[in-house]
Amino acid sequence: MEKKKLVMGVIGADVHAVGNNILYHAFTDAGFDVVNLGVMVSQEEYIAAAIETNADAIVVSSLYGHGELDCKGFREKCDEAGLDGILLYVGGNIVVGKQPFEDVERRFHRMGFDRVFGPGTAPETTIDALKEDLYKE
Amino acid sequence: MKPVLLVDFGSTYTKATAVDLEAGGLLGTAASFTTVETDINEGLSNACAILKEKTGVNDYTATYACSSAAGGLKMAAIGLVPELTVQAAKEASLGAGAKIMKTYAFKLTKSDVREIDRLRPDILLLTGGTDGGNSETILANAKKLTALEADIPIVIAGNRCCADDCEEILEGRQIYVCENVMPSLGKLNILPAQKIIRELFLKKIVQGKGLTKAMELMTDIIMPTPSAILEAMQLLANGTGSTSGIGELLGVDLGGATTDVYSIATGSPTNMKTVYKGLEEPYAKRTVEGDIGMRYSMRGVVEAVGSERLASMAGLTAERLEEMLSYLEAHKDAVPRDEEFLRLDDALASAAVETAAIRHAGTIELAYTPMGETYVQSGKDLRNVKNIVVTGGALIHSKNVEKIARYAGMDGAHPESLRPENAGIWVDKKYLLAAMGLLGKNYPETALEIMKREIIYYGDQK
Numbered sequence A: 001m002e003k004k005k006l007v008m009g010v011i012g013a014d015v016h017a018v019g020n021n022i023l024y025h026a027f028t029d030a031g032f033d034v035v036n037l038g039v040m041v042s043q044e045e046y047i048a049a050a051i052e053t054n055a056d057a058i059v060v061s062s063l064y065g066h067g068e069l070d071c072k073g074f075r076e077k078c079d080e081a082g083l084d085g086i087l088l089y090v091g092g093n094i095v096v097g098k099q100p101f102e103d104v105e106r107r108f109h110r111m112g113f114d115r116v117f118g119p120g121t122a123p124e125t126t127i128d129a130l131k132e133d134l135y136k137e
Numbered sequence B: 001m002k003p004v005l006l007v008d009f010g011s012t013y014t015k016a017t018a019v020d021l022e023a024g025g026l027l028g029t030a031a032s033f034t035t036v037e038t039d040i041n042e043g044l045s046n047a048c049a050i051l052k053e054k055t056g057v058n059d060y061t062a063t064y065a066c067s068s069a070a071g072g073l074k075m076a077a078i079g080l081v082p083e084l085t086v087q088a089a090k091e092a093s094l095g096a097g098a099k100i101m102k103t104y105a106f107k108l109t110k111s112d113v114r115e116i117d118r119l120r121p122d123i124l125l126l127t128g129g130t131d132g133g134n135s136e137t138i139l140a141n142a143k144k145l146t147a148l149e150a151d152i153p154i155v156i157a158g159n160r161c162c163a164d165d166c167e168e169i170l171e172g173r174q175i176y177v178c179e180n181v182m183p184s185l186g187k188l189n190i191l192p193a194q195k196i197i198r199e200l201f202l203k204k205i206v207q208g209k210g211l212t213k214a215m216e217l218m219t220d221i222i223m224p225t226p227s228a229i230l231e232a233m234q235l236l237a238n239g240t241g242s243t244s245g246i247g248e249l250l251g252v253d254l255g256g257a258t259t260d261v262y263s264i265a266t267g268s269p270t271n272m273k274t275v276y277k278g279l280e281e282p283y284a285k286r287t288v289e290g291d292i293g294m295r296y297s298m299r300g301v302v303e304a305v306g307s308e309r310l311a312s313m314a315g316l317t318a319e320r321l322e323e324m325l326s327y328l329e330a331h332k333d334a335v336p337r338d339e340e341f342l343r344l345d346d347a348l349a350s351a352a353v354e355t356a357a358i359r360h361a362g363t364i365e366l367a368y369t370p371m372g373e374t375y376v377q378s379g380k381d382l383r384n385v386k387n388i389v390v391t392g393g394a395l396i397h398s399k400n401v402e403k404i405a406r407y408a409g410m411d412g413a414h415p416e417s418l419r420p421e422n423a424g425i426w427v428d429k430k431y432l433l434a435a436m437g438l439l440g441k442n443y444p445e446t447a448l449e450i451m452k453r454e455i456i457y458y459g460d461q462k
């Protein structure tokens, strides 16, 4: 089976590098072809990378609490760039403080993210989800 | 004596340089006016005659040449995303010494193809997609290019997984397949494409430029002049295995119509708090500013720095500046000698050097985050580069060349522009760089020795 391609990175002005690197290795070990854009990644950078590499999914990480603002309009921009229907995940500490996760999840779903992961999600959970979403057909 | 002749066929001048390999020194230089109309071979024999008078030498053991005649090497580059493969294709073309007529991103349209037919580039560079990445666009573009009327050589340097398919689609055309200019995201791989571009220039392109006869006299190598200059800059910076160079450098070649900037430097972020954004930069990088030059592109310089600043740099009133610019526009070949015009030329040169260097160098942006400051760098950080090398007829003859050259360096008005903070100035007074790039291909030690001796060093800021 051909390897599925992921583009990942930490969005916005966020510099928390550690978790993203752990995820990069976890995804690679799980058999994905991963492009890691590192920290401080703009929406445009994810999109450009996904177009050029023909990626199957974009995995957005946000840890400093401004995830909601940084992710606004991401899905629309993907559609505009011809990446219609590309799988979009987001995870980390995506909002400030302790908010009920269901509310947060709902808001990010409405923004067009296919899956939303709360704080403390293990890499395996995400990997299982990716496999389910990308290899289901 | 073991004399070697090095020829630079330009669009206005043919320059000849003689070097004695045995003594390891320069014998002499000569230049002869050539126009597109006059036979280029005439320019060569005139230059050689002058050279003979100066040096007494007429027989050479070897002759090498570079050329920017008949518009130089003209290319169009096609890629997918503007900041990624299009940029990589651009770097590849510029580094091979080409002039880029046009770049195209995403899918070509029919009118794009008609435009390419109209522009008639010497070579088309077709890229797009990382290896294993997007193939849809490059395949669609290959298909579109089948409608080209002109028989333009096409270098395919995109997603390797569909290189064969592209070749098949374009069957019957002059196709050259090589490695991807961007094999994985952000990774630059331009040398294979450049090698093919240079070979094509030598085999196919020079013939169309009236150089066939001149080529028969040549022992070897005809390369585009900017490519020869890039070779010389690399040799000067890096040295040879046994002789050291001057170290990393920023070079500016100021012309009448365009300004070329070269950097031989890694330019990576210098500290841990800096995040790098964008495509990897080539160690030997060339940029060309088509709107920055001393005569044909004078207005571009005015636009870049503003007429007010230019007037104050030249010590002129706004009205007088406008008058003088109009005069120069009407008399492009005038070589001004009076003090006022020399001042204007120095100001134009300074502004051109500054603008071109700013566009070449990377930038740094301060991002304020809650935990303090973070820097975001794109392009090359040249702040620690210790050498600025200047060349070009418009520059090297000025009395104030050192002062003008310093405009390539860091200044208080543009702190975001990562130009050399404290560099020594080297002036290619005898206009030898192209010749030394040619010589260096076979005789790097001699070429380096001559450059280090003949290029005048002004030291760093006092």
Ligand code: B12
Binding pocket: A013, A014, A015, A016, A017, A018, A019, A020, A022, A023, A059, A060, A061, A062, A063, A064, A065, A066, A089, A090, A091, A092, A093, A094, A095, A096, A097, A117, A119, A120, A121, A122, A123, A126, B369, B370, B371, B372
């Ligand atoms: C180290 C650290 C820093 C370092 C980062 C150094 C670096 N270059 O990496 C520094 C000092 C720079 C820093 C700065 C800040 N930090 Co800080 N930082 C931390 C800290 C202590 C550890 C982060 C870490 O590395 N964890 C270890 C890794 C392995 O875990 P992780 O990052 O959470 O990632 C895992 C999961 O979250 C998940 N995951 C991550 N992304 C994704 C994405 C998907 C799709 C999925 C499924 C899963 C997933 O998988 C990862 C691997 O298991 C955390 C607190 C904590 N204990 O988590 C705060 C923390 C993240 N920081 C926080 C804050 C507020 C800041 C600052 C704003 C602080 C300030 N006021 O100055 C700044 C922001 C700077 C910026 N521009 O980004 C808050 C965020 C609060 C929020 N979101 O509500 C935290 C949670 C601390 C807190 N409790 O207040 N920080």
